[in-house]
Amino acid sequence: MTDLSRRSLVGLGMALPLLGHINWANAAPFAATTNTGPTRINYNESPWGPSQAAREAMREGISLCGRYPYDAQYRLIDLFAGEHGLASDQVQVFCGSKLALQHAVMAFTGPRSLVVPEPSYEAPAEAATGQGTQVHSVALDARHAHDIDAMLAADRAAGLIYLCNPNNPTGTVTPREDIERLLARKPAGSVVLVDEAYIHFSDAQSCIDLVKEHPELLVLQTFSKLYGMAGARLGLAIGQAPLLQRLEAFDGQNVAAAPTLLAGLASLQDRQLVRQRKADNARLRDQTIAWLAKRGWRCTASQTNCFMIDMRGPGQAVVERLAEEGVLVGRIWPSWPNWVRVSVGDEQDMQRFRAAFAKVTG
Numbered sequence: 001m002t003d004l005s006r007r008s009l010v011g012l013g014m015a016l017p018l019l020g021h022i023n024w025a026n027a028a029p030f031a032a033t034t035n036t037g038p039t040r041i042n043y044n045e046s047p048w049g050p051s052q053a054a055r056e057a058m059r060e061g062i063s064l065c066g067r068y069p070y071d072a073q074y075r076l077i078d079l080f081a082g083e084h085g086l087a088s089d090q091v092q093v094f095c096g097s098k099l100a101l102q103h104a105v106m107a108f109t110g111p112r113s114l115v116v117p118e119p120s121y122e123a124p125a126e127a128a129t130g131q132g133t134q135v136h137s138v139a140l141d142a143r144h145a146h147d148i149d150a151m152l153a154a155d156r157a158a159g160l161i162y163l164c165n166p167n168n169p170t171g172t173v174t175p176r177e178d179i180e181r182l183l184a185r186k187p188a189g190s191v192v193l194v195d196e197a198y199i200h201f202s203d204a205q206s207c208i209d210l211v212k213e214h215p216e217l218l219v220l221q222t223f224s225k226l227y228g229m230a231g232a233r234l235g236l237a238i239g240q241a242p243l244l245q246r247l248e249a250f251d252g253q254n255v256a257a258a259p260t261l262l263a264g265l266a267s268l269q270d271r272q273l274v275r276q277r278k279a280d281n282a283r284l285r286d287q288t289i290a291w292l293a294k295r296g297w298r299c300t301a302s303q304t305n306c307f308m309i310d311m312r313g314p315g316q317a318v319v320e321r322l323a324e325e326g327v328l329v330g331r332i333w334p335s336w337p338n339w340v341r342v343s344v345g346d347e348q349d350m351q352r353f354r355a356a357f358a359k360v361t362g
């Protein structure tokens with residue numbers, strides 16, 4: 001394995017012990033995109049980072065850091081709830097939606113199983129496996145949507161059914177009527193979790209409105225993707241109050257960081273942000289997919305900031321060859337070993353991806 005590809009796998013967790021050696025006074029300001037170093041289109045992050053308004057709000061938030069920022073958290077909850085016609089006790093804040101996912105697994109499974117699509121975001125299955133809960137993986141259907149009937153049939157006593165819409169890693173959308181059908185026919189007492197981490201990039205309709213009529217529906221959204229705040233850690237859980245209270249048992253009235261909360265508020269208040277970034281992402285994604293299609297490569301019909309390419313052979317080798325060219329793309333999923341996930345970066349990232357891809361497949 002090359003040094004570059006090893007670094008790509010190391011991730012921040014292993015880099016942390018080195019931070020003690022950095023002279024912060026001289027450290028260059030962090031930019032979401034730099035012209036040096038590898039092209040990072042491997043974690044479905046935003047190439048644009050927090051919006052300008054969010055950055056200013058973060059600076060303002062520093063002065064609030066001496067106290068627990070419950071006031072900012074309540075303001076964020078009230079704003080989001082108001083925009084969706086919900087009561088404030090139907091929205092809960094988490095330090096990233098992954099935490100909410102893990103708590104949902106702890107709260108709603110255990111002796112009862114977890115049903116997940118495959119391939120999909122692995123965090124819920126990992127949390128379930130970690131606590132010894134049975135996991136039923138159900139392959140996506142021919143459209144790369146969730147196979148709702150198979151998920152319903154997987155375990156009529158399931159504790160939690162996880163849907164990811166749009167799905168990571170394929171970027172594909174499951175039609176709203178399929179999700180409504182699942183809600184209507186789900187096993188009694190099982191909770192349905194719709195993870196909408198990527199909803200802002202897509203034309204899919206959010207399931208948030210369905211929360212009002214479904215006491216066992218939990219919807220998660222995050223500020224990590226379109227809003228460009230992966231490093232600030234902010235996610236929201238939306239559900240009826242008794243359902244959220246079952247999550248709270250593991251969260252204990254937690255509060256996110258003040259700069260993060262103010263940046264979340266500023267992001268929601270920015271009326272152009274979703275429209276603008278959605279359009280930029282779609283243009284860059286569709287251009288790249290068209291370029292690949294012209295050369296005979298098949299991709300998933302993505303509506304998000306990532307897509308998968310069918311390499312018609314072991315995808316891992318392509319990931320490693322691209323890393324040697326300085327382009328870090330996402331990984332393969334063991335159930336889809338020939339497909340490689342690519343995140344959508346900015347113009348320059350995608351140009352570099354095309355050059356490297358042409359070289360390693362040429």
Ligand code: PLP
Pocket residue numbers: 043044095096097098099121164168195197198221222223224230233234235
């Ligand atoms: N859900 C999905 C589908 C994801 O792909 C991710 C991150 O990649 C998350 C949740 C976690 O996001 P967060 O940064 O809010 O913890």
